[in-house]
Amino acid sequence: MSNDYFYGSSGCTCAVWNSHSTHGRGEHTTNMQEHPTRSLSNALLCREYEEDPAPLKTFLSGSSLGNGGPQLSFIPTAGAPAKASSPPPRIWQVFLEKERNPKSPGVVTHSSGNHGQAVAYAAKCAGLPCSVVVPKGTPKVKCDAIVNYGAELVFCEPSPAARKEVCAQIAEATGKAIIHPFDNYNVMAGQGTIALELLEEVPDLDAILVPISGGGMTSGIAVATHGLNPNCRVFAVEPVGKDLQRSLESKERLWPNPNRFLDTIADSIRIQQVGDLTFPILCDYAESKVFSVTDDQMIEGMRFIFERMKLVVEAASGAAVYAAMNSLEDVTPPPRKVGVILCGGNVDLDHLPWIDRKTSY
Numbered sequence: 001m002s003n004d005y006f007y008g009s010s011g012c013t014c015a016v017w018n019s020h021s022t023h024g025r026g027e028h029t030t031n032m033q034e035h036p037t038r039s040l041s042n043a044l045l046c047r048e049y050e051e052d053p054a055p056l057k058t059f060l061s062g063s064s065l066g067n068g069g070p071q072l073s074f075i076p077t078a079g080a081p082a083k084a085s086s087p088p089p090r091i092w093q094v095f096l097e098k099e100r101n102p103k104s105p106g107v108v109t110h111s112s113g114n115h116g117q118a119v120a121y122a123a124k125c126a127g128l129p130c131s132v133v134v135p136k137g138t139p140k141v142k143c144d145a146i147v148n149y150g151a152e153l154v155f156c157e158p159s160p161a162a163r164k165e166v167c168a169q170i171a172e173a174t175g176k177a178i179i180h181p182f183d184n185y186n187v188m189a190g191q192g193t194i195a196l197e198l199l200e201e202v203p204d205l206d207a208i209l210v211p212i213s214g215g216g217m218t219s220g221i222a223v224a225t226h227g228l229n230p231n232c233r234v235f236a237v238e239p240v241g242k243d244l245q246r247s248l249e250s251k252e253r254l255w256p257n258p259n260r261f262l263d264t265i266a267d268s269i270r271i272q273q274v275g276d277l278t279f280p281i282l283c284d285y286a287e288s289k290v291f292s293v294t295d296d297q298m299i300e301g302m303r304f305i306f307e308r309m310k311l312v313v314e315a316a317s318g319a320a321v322y323a324a325m326n327s328l329e330d331v332t333p334p335p336r337k338v339g340v341i342l343c344g345g346n347v348d349l350d351h352l353p354w355i356d357r358k359t360s361y
C-alpha cells in the first residue's frame with residue numbers, strides 16, 4: 001500500500017492513504033467520491049476546523065489499576081470545547097453545509113442526545129438554524145444543552161424508525177440538510193479525529209476500545225487508526241443484546257428487522273443495528289471480536305472513572321472502561337497498550353446510577 005500526500009486548504013501536508021489502494025482487509029467498494037478511505041484524509045482536513053484539539057488526555061497505567069494489567073490511556077471526547085470560540089470539528093459536515101450553501105435553511109438531525117448537542121453547537125457557530133429530533137425519554141441534561149445551543153428540540157416516539165421519520169419530515173418541510181448521526185462519511189471522518197488525537201499522544205497503542213451504537217465513531221476511528229498505525233486493533237464495545245460480533249464475523253447483517261432500541265442504561269448506544277454505510281467499514285477495519293457489557297458492568301466502569309479520575313462519564317464510556325479492565329485477556333494476543341474512548345459525560349448528577357449501592361464493607 002502506498003502513501004499519498006494530501007495538501008489541505010491551509011497548506012499543511014499530511015500523509016494519507018492513496019485512495020486507489022486496496023485495504024487488504026476486505027473487498028468493499030463504493031464509488032470513489034465516497035470511498036471510505038477518504039475518511040482519513042477527511043479526518044485530517046476536518047482538523048483544520050479545530051482551533052484547539054481535545055483539551056484533556058489522561059493516562060492511567062496498569063500499576064494504578066493494581067492488577068499488573070495493560071497500560072490504559074483514556075481520551076475524553078465530549079463536553080465543552082476548550083475555548084468557547086472553537087467549534088467542534090467532529091461535526092465538520094455542518095460547516096461544509098454552510099460553505100456549500102451560504103443561504104442554507106439550516107440543518108436537522110436525529111440523535112440520542114450527544115450528536116444532537118454537537119450539531120446544535122456547530123450550527124450555532126456556523127450561524128445556521130438547527131432542529132434536533134430526540135426520542136422521548138432522552139436525559140434532560142442532553143435536551144437542555146441542545147436548547148441552550150439555540151436549536152429547536154423535537155421529541156419523537158422511542159424507536160430508530162420514528163427518529164428517522166420525523167427528521168425526514170422536518171427536512172422535507174423546511175429544506176434543512178440532514179446530518180445523519182453515523183451514516184455520513186464526513187461525520188465518521190470527524191469521529192476519526194479522536195484517533196488522530198489519541199495516536200499523536202500515544203503512537204504505539206496496540207488497541208483502541210470504542211463504545212458503539214450506529215458505528216460512526218468506531219468506523220472513523222478504525223479507518224484513521226489503520227492509516228496511522230496499522231498494528232493497532234480497534235474493538236467495538238456494545239451493550240449486551242446488540243449481537244454485533246456475529247454480523248461482523250460473517251460480514252452479513254444478521255439482525256432481525258425492524259431495527260430497535262436495546263434495553264440498556266447506556267442511552268447513547270441503544271441502537272441495535274449499525275448503519276448501512278458504517279457496517280462495511282467496520283467489517284474492513286474493525287476487529288470482529290466485540291466486547292459485550294451489561295448495565296451493572298457499565299456502572300462499575302463509570303464509577304471507577306469517577307472515583308479514580310474525578311471524571312463523570314456516561315454508561316457508554318463505562319462500558320469501554322469495564323472491557324479494558326476485565327476482558328482484554330479474551331483476545332489473542334491480549335493488547336498491552338490500550339486507548340479507551342470516554343465518549344460522553346452527559347450524566348444526570350441527581351441520579352448517578354451507583355448511588356443506592358453498597359458504600360461500605
Ligand SMILES: Cc1ncc(COP(=O)(O)O)c(C=O)c1O
Nearest residue numbers: 114213214215216217268343344
Ligand atoms: C456516549 C457515546 N458513545 C458512543 C457513541 C458512538 O455512537 P455511534 O456508534 O453511533 O457513532 C456516541 C455517539 O454519539 C456517544 O454519544
